[in-house]
Amino acid sequence: MIRMFRNIFICFVLMAVSLTVVWFAPGTYPHDLAAMVNKKEMLKTRPSPRMIFVGGSSVLSINGPLIEKELKHSVINMSLWGGMGTQEHLDEIRPFLRAGDVVVITMEYGTLLDPRYYYYIHTNEEAKKFFFLMSPERHIPEYFRKGNYAEMLKIMHELSQMKVKSYLRNIATFNFSHLCDKGFPNYHIEFDANGDRANPYMVFRPLGDRDTSFTYPHEKQIFFLNDFNDFASARKARVFFYFSPFPDKYYLINEKYINAYYEIMKKNFKGTLINKPSDFMYPEEYFADTIYHLNAKGENIRTPEMITMLKRAL
Amino acid sequence: MLFNSLEFFIFLPAVVLLYFLIPHKWRWIWLLVSSIFFFCYFYYSTYIPGKVPFYYYIFVAVALLSVIIVNYYIALRIEKCRASGSHTGSLYVFIGVAFPLILLFIFKYFNFFNQSIAQIANFLGLRYPSAVLNILIPVGISYYTFHSLSYLIDVHRGTINAERHLGIFSLYMLFFPKIVAGPIERAKRLIPQFYEEHVFDYQRTADGLKLMAWGLFKKIVIADRAAIVANEVFNNPQGYFGIYLIIASLCFIFQVYCDFSGYSDMAVGIGQLMGFRLTDNFKRPYLSKSISDLWRRWHITLISWLRDYVYIPMGGNRVARWRWQYNIMVVFILSGIWHGANWTFIIWAAMNGFYQLFSIWTNSIRNKFTSFIGLSKVPKLHNAIKIINTFLLFTFAGIFFRANSTSDGWYFITNLFTGFGKLMKIVIALDYEKLRLLLVPQNKVTFLGFSKPAFFPEMITLFLTLVVWGAIEIIQENSSRPLRIIISEKPWYFRWALYFGMLFALVFLGVYSNQQFIYFKF
Known part of the structure; x- marks a missing residue:
């Protein structure tokens, strides 16, 4: 029986060593949210002065090069998906803030006004996993402090599984040159140097609205923005906030809730509000596949308007 | 408790360790307690308060207990009658066989038959009150019913003696490696092992x-991965066309084998840890050269059960040719009904029965044809063609096994090749972008x-x-040694x-999504 236990122990050690090796080895993760790892690189390397965009997928289609040209700031588009949570997103950015940075935040309406979506964001295990991947050096001590060893191990295991499957894909397709890439395997195809989408969103009808059912927001839901603003001010960085584009039809249906959101922001937000919700209300033909995504036509209107607003605020 | 759950990997070492640490005379108690715990934990872990009333669980427990107790006493009676030459033994056999079958009917088939009658009545314009019996199908009911039937019949035939130890008999019925999804062990083989x-x-x-x-590899690496594709398409077949329906059918056929044979391998392995020899349920069925060969290698303990207790008593193949073919069809239909109360299972089984009959009818023509084209002179190629042919036929019938309804199954088989013309045109033109737009839905994440x-x-x-699994199966098939x-x-x-x-x-x-084994629901 001792021999049996010894061999089982050896198996455990082998697997622990394998997990460690896979965790530290370079590799990609076949998941959209792994793009956060690539985006984080921009935070480390892009020169100041910088303009960092944080929000959901509605921000992905902005014309970063045009903003760079007009405002003379390096544009870093950290946005990916509203479901990841703005608070958690900003927490990841904090360590990389420099003096003179401008952080431009948006929180798509659904993330605050739709209680189901709001709940989902704050219990989203997928996002948690990829924030962990983005900065493990920050999260691992946190898990240790809270004693959540099993959860930490689970996240590391799931991420390692993705990496192994990515290796298999690269080996099976003889794609050896990309074996040691980092982050999202298709990052350089799907995103440009600023972190914007390389291609505009495709147009589909009917417009996806994810059963949007809005309610009144609560001011405590935005306290973290002020917290971040205080942190940024201490680092001599500035925080701007803008209201996302939205189809006018949906705006009219939800006007009272959206206005309540605006009032809360106007009253409580310590940073700079650069627009009103109605500024980015567009007809449905400017939208691509969902009520949050502008198509190329809509983006050609939104980015210049945003540049004007940012110029005013700067 | 699922074999692929974390709880089981705590439960099993504890059971095995203590099994060897306690004296032999107490071990049956430990195994019985562990098996009851295993069974109860399964319900505990799947219990959703408010969804299923608690007393349903009591029904399930009472049903299982009553089958054990009734069988135990009736077997003793049958043996006594056999010894004394009394004819009342047959009456006891009848009661003993009818009792678990009635329970099986109530729990598993009542709603199906009731609704089928209601549909027929509706079609004929008659009024039929089709009340649905809102009950929970007990896990493993088909398995323990077959265990109890074979035990009683074997006692009646004199193949085995009635078990006098109620604890050991209960353990035979409840032994945790095989209670929820087999293998269907014969008492003659398993009960003596509890005394060893x-x-x-x-x-x-x-x-x-x-x-x-x-077994775990087959389950969590192959079956559960293939299941994701199969579930997606089979749950919404109308959203997909030809090539996807074929991919899903193939994924399902690998899923069902790897899932069930994975479970069976784990069950046999668990038994082996404690020194028990359980029966292998599969013998590389996808390398079979004919449908009848496949059915000798697939779910072996069920098929041999049906052979010994249905097919042979009906006369087997020692009857008139039409009667033999009738017997084959009856056994297949019964195996379909055993799998579940749904027409899809019956159609699946009937298709397999038809394949078998068709192969009997066309045997001499096929032999002449293969000789004529010279295929019989190249046995390796001939065998490969037979294996592929058998696999494809089984996959085709498998569509009904997995389909959620007969209409879904019909949609599947009538749309297997839709869109192929368009697809081929794009493939021949080597237009990668068009191919991507055709195959990958753009408006879905x-x-x-x-x-x-x-x-x-x-x-x-x-x-x-x-590929790894296939290579191992081929090596095993071609080797005389394990x-x-x-x-x-x-x-x-x-x-x-x-x-x-x-x-x-x-x-x-x-x-690692803790997916249930497919055969748990049977």
Whole structure:
């Protein structure tokens, strides 16, 4: 029986060593949210002065090069998906803030006004996993402090599984040159140097609205923005906030809730509000596949308007 | 408790360790307690307060207990009647067989038959009150019913003596490695093993663990991955066209085999850890050269049960030709009904029965044809064609096994080749962009159940693991010795490299979503 236990122990050690090796080895993760790892690189390397965009997928289609040209700031588009949570997103950015940075935040309406979506964001295990991947050096001590060893191990295991499957894909397709890439395997195809989408969103009808059912927001839901603003001010960085584009039809249906959101922001937000919700209300033909995504036509209107607003605020 | 759950990996070592630590005379109690715990935990872990009333669980427990007790006493009676030459033994057999079958009918088939009658009545314009019996189908009911029937019939035939120890008999019915999804063990084979004193044996335990690992590999690496594609398409077949329906059918056919044979391997392996020899349920069915060959290798304990207790008593093949063919069809239809109360299972079984009859009818023509074209002179090619043919026929019938309804199954088989003309045109034109737009739905973030970026790596993983599985099956098929013996003769570093590969695949390629085994619902 001792021999049996010894061999089982050896198996455990082998697997622990394998997990460690896979965790530290370079590799990609076949998941959209792994793009956060690539985006984080921009935070480390892009020169100041910088303009960092944080929000959901509605921000992905902005014309970063045009903003760079007009405002003379390096544009870093950290946005990916509203479901990841703005608070958690900003927490990841904090360590990389420099003096003179401008952080431009948006929180798509659904993330605050739709209680189901709001709940989902704050219990989203997928996002948690990829924030962990983005900065493990920050999260691992946190898990240790809270004693959540099993959860930490689970996240590391799931991420390692993705990496192994990515290796298999690269080996099976003889794609050896990309074996040691980092982050999202298709990052350089799907995103440009600023972190914007390389291609505009495709147009589909009917417009996806994810059963949007809005309610009144609560001011405590935005306290973290002020917290971040205080942190940024201490680092001599500035925080701007803008209201996302939205189809006018949906705006009219939800006007009272959206206005309540605006009032809360106007009253409580310590940073700079650069627009009103109605500024980015567009007809449905400017939208691509969902009520949050502008198509190329809509983006050609939104980015210049945003540049004007940012110029005013700067 | 699922074999692929974390709880089971705590439960099993505890059971095995204590099994060897306690004296032999107490071991049956420990196994019985563990088996009851295993069974109850299954319900506990799936219990959703408010969804199913608690007293349903009481019904389930009472049903199982009553089957055990009634069978135990009736078997003793039958034996007594047999010894005294009394004819009342047949009456006891009738009661003993009818009792679990009535319970099986109430729990599993009542709603199906009631609704079928209501549909027919509706079609004929008659009024029929089709009340639905809102009950919980007890896990493993089909398995323990068949265990109890074979036991009683064997006692009646004098093949075995009635078990006098109620505890051992209860253990025979409830033994945890096989209670929820088989193998359907005969009392003659299993009960004596509970009396044997098992000592810890390193080699046997190591072999059991390896078999469990192999079963787990088939379940969590292959079956659960293939299930994602199969579930996505079978749950919404109208959203897909030809090529996807074919991919889903293939994924399902690999899923169902790897799922069930994986479970059976784990059950046999678990038994082996404690010194029990359970029956192998599969013998590489997808390498069969004919449908009848496949059915000798697929779910062996069920098919041999039906052979011994239905087919042979009906006369088997020692009757008139039409009657023999009738017997074959009856056995297949029964196996379909055993799988579940749904027309889809009956159609699946009937298709397999028809294949078998068709092969009987066309046997001489096929032989003449293969001789005529010279195929019989190239036996390897001939065998390969037979294997592929059998596999494709089984896959085709398998569509009904998985389809959620007969209409879905019909949609599947009538749309298997839709869109092929368009697809071929694009493929011939080598227009990659058009091919992508045709195959990948642009307005969805998922593709065949996976997120789009994950799809390709997952499919490559599935393909590679299927290649490994296929290679191992072929090696086993062509070798006269068991694979474990062949491996054990290799140098230590080769063996450990294999074990490492297996563990690595389990840890890094397994789908850890605690998916139930398909055959649990039967």
